[in-house]
Amino acid sequence: MNFEELRAYAIAGKVDELNLISMEGGIYLLEARMHGAAYPLSDAHGQVFHLRSVEHAREVIHAFPTLPFNLVHTSVHDEMCGLVANAEESLKVPIAFRSVWQR
Numbered sequence: 001m002n003f004e005e006l007r008a009y010a011i012a013g014k015v016d017e018l019n020l021i022s023m024e025g026g027i028y029l030l031e032a033r034m035h036g037a038a039y040p041l042s043d044a045h046g047q048v049f050h051l052r053s054v055e056h057a058r059e060v061i062h063a064f065p066t067l068p069f070n071l072v073h074t075s076v077h078d079e080m081c082g083l084v085a086n087a088e089e090s091l092k093v094p095i096a097f098r099s100v101w102q103r
Contacts (some may be wrong), residue, residue, distance in 0.1 A: 001039040002050075003060070005033055010064045017068035019055050019092070030057055058099050069097045 001009075009015050014034055021029040025077040028051040030041040040101045041049045041060075054071065059070075 001032060001072060002042055002044065005040075006041055007044045009034065010061075010067060013065075015067055017070060018061065018064075019070045020051070020054060020095075022071060022073045026052070026058060028053065032063070054095065055099060058097070061097075066097045069095055072096045 006015070009032065016033045016035070019031045019033060019038070020082060029048055030051060031038045032041070033039075043049045051060065061085060071093045073093075
């Protein structure tokens with residue numbers, strides 16, 4: 001899903017929540033959750049859009065209506081120890097949609 005599609009769905013009230021996925025190496029990915037399915041944000045070339053930080057994500061979505069917004073840290077146990085990935089191992093923390101520095 002590209003930025004314009006995501007914004008249109010958000011304005012239409014179809015986005016349940018936005019999740020900012022924290023990846024190894026300081027990379028963040030933004031996904032929209034709609035009806036239980038995840039839709040990652042992609043760039044103009046159809047590649048996954050990488051964000052630098054929580055503040056960068058807030059800058060990208062500043063014109064969206066306020067939505068539930070979560071920071072998700074994925075578990076690396078499966079990579080470190082060869083364990084099977086388990087969605088319940090992720091840490092999902094609600095964060096403010098708007099920064100205290102934004103007006």
